[in-house]
Amino acid sequence: MTPVTRATSTLLLDPGPDEARRLLQRELEGSEYREPFLQRVLGWVSDLVGAAAQGGDGLGRAATAGLLLLLVGAAVLALSRLRRDPARSAPAPTVFGEVRLGAAEHRAAARAAYDAARWDDALVEAVRALAAGLVDRGLLDDQAGLTVREVVTAAGRRFAGEQEPLDGLGRRFDEVRYGDRPADEPAARSALDLEGRVAAATPGAAVDGPVSAVPR
Known part of the structure; x- marks a missing residue:
């Protein structure tokens, strides 16, 4: 059962504040919460549930506990979706390896x-040949972390x-x-051909203009 499902099931059972605090503490022991930031957030929520248990009428405490559990479920769902989106955490597209x-x-x-x-490999190495050729010809600065x-x-x-x-x-x-989108034969051949054309061509004067649309 996922954290969101557990939290939602708990809400349907309408737990009291003490029970909600106990369930939250059990949630914190799960491996999915071993990241420091999430631990701090859930610890803060757990403290709020504990505070709710100390005062107010029973109905108010139960409503507070239920709301906090709902917030935890929403936060876990958002984080799980973020983890499944590799584009958000992808490294910068550097050209060269070590x-x-x-x-x-x-x-x-x-x-x-x-x-x-x-x-x-053919496409990647063709891009590296293109970059190295520009560096060798003095058309591009040789710097660490060079991007495509x-x-x-x-x-x-x-x-x-x-x-x-x-x-x-x-x-x-x-x-x-x-x-995670593999190249095919036409893409590899196109990369090799383009690198060959650039390598054989005489560079023109530098042209100022808008930056290329390729993402960094």
Whole structure:
């Protein structure tokens, strides 16, 4: 039985304040409440229930206890939904792993992954080759935590004709690495082709304009 179900069932039984306090304390022992913030919130609610038990008429105390239990159930439901939403807690979409290789090495890794039908790896390595190539050519600062947005924005300002496919590649990179949406063969091939075009092209003058729509 979930915490919300337990709390709702308790409300239907109309517990007294002492019983409500005991049930709340039992709830606090559950593993789902072992996060410090939630423990503090539920501890505060438990104290309120205890205070309600010390004064007022019986009907008022029961109503207070029931209301507090309802609030606990609502809070638990909201937190459980938040945990199921990975987009809210997803890390920033950094491009490189622990080690940044040169553009040629990442490009070779992308092609090897493509030949082995590992589409996710091929797409990710193609983006890394794109980023490393921009860094190697002095078109992008080499900094820790480089994001895909920074990569496609920098590339788009020097290769304006590729802005739309760059934005699309940035979105696919995020989906593959953080959205549990695997790449397919066309996406991997498109990434390799785009990286190859940018690598072979002569960069134009920097173009100022709106920031790419790819999320950071």
